[in-house]
Amino acid sequence: MKFNWSRNLFVYLLIAVAAAALFLSVFPSSDQRPQEMDITAVAEAIQKGNVDSIVVSGDDLRVTLATNEVRRSRKDEAASLLETLAALGVTPEQLRGVEITIDSSGQSNNWLTLLGSVGPLLFVGVLLFLLMRQAQGSNSQAMSFGKSKARMISGDKPTVTFDDVAGCDEAKQELAEVVEFLREPQKFASLGARIPKGVLMVGHPGTGKTLMAKAVAGEAGVPFFSISGSEFVEMFVGVGASRVRDLFDQAKKHSPCIVF
CATH class of the missing domain: 1.10.287 (Helix Hairpins)
Known part of the structure; x- marks a missing residue:
């Protein structure tokens, strides 16, 4: 992996x-956020002439003091800023020295x-x-x-038959019985016969062992599983045995079939 x-x-x-x-x-950091100031303290600062401007954004207030310090506050939601300040004792004369701006972009x-x-x-x-x-x-x-890495070839549409194998007449004759076993296993089972558990093919590389095995599966019309021995070898203990078990589980599900 x-x-x-x-x-x-x-x-x-x-x-x-x-x-x-x-x-x-x-x-956010404390440097970026202005300090909170109660609306009552804002009213007292206006009465003392310590407020230069107020920016109203909805119910939020941005108050700039005479010392150029910025404070933030909130007004009453049910009243306007002028009504809130008037209720706290701020007179219109005291508000004349304060620049009040309405920020219409507060919603955005x-x-x-x-x-x-x-x-x-x-x-x-x-x-x-x-x-x-x-x-x-x-x-x-x-x-x-x-899981097993075996490649399965379906037997519904065989691609290789004995006609595709040149020569090897003796091997074909010996394997013909295996083909009959695979085609009609119930027929032989009713007579008490047992299908061979395996067939040993001996030959040098390139002599057609894999082609012959595919031809047997194609003649019998059964699935063909092909896997090399190196695919069972892994550095982790137990993986190879697990793949062998999974291979035979797949073969049992598609029985009768050939595992090569």
Whole structure:
């Protein structure tokens, strides 16, 4: 199983950046956030002439003091700013020295603030979803690690028969009985005969052993499983035996068949 370090490192870096952005959006630094100021304290500051300007954005207030310090406050939701200040004892004469501005973009700013808070969270969620899918894929690969890698050729449409094998007449004659066993196993079982558990083919590489085995499966019209011995060898203990068991489980499901 190969582990793609570069891709996983990139994903982890993205998660770290998204987490940092989420933290900063939810918990901004104290330098960026003006200090809170109660609306009563705002009214008292106006009465003392210590307020230069107020920016109204919905119910939020951005108060600039005479010392150029910025404070944030909130007014009563059920009343306007002038009504709220008047209820706290601020007179119109005291308000003449205060520049009051209505910020009509407060609604869009609220949406941008919400997007800035939720966006990183959604980004982290998508990354976690991708990581979970990758982990599931790794688990499925791990689960299939002990599965057989045998290749199956269906017997419904045989591609190789005895006609495709040149020569080897004696081998064909000896294997003809095996073909009959595979075609009609019930017929021989009713007579008390037993089909051979296996056939040993001896020959140098390239003499046609695999072709002959495929021809037997093609003549009998049964599935053909092909696998090499090296595919059973693994560095992990028990994997080879697991693949052998899985191979024969597949063969039993497609019985009668040939395993080569």
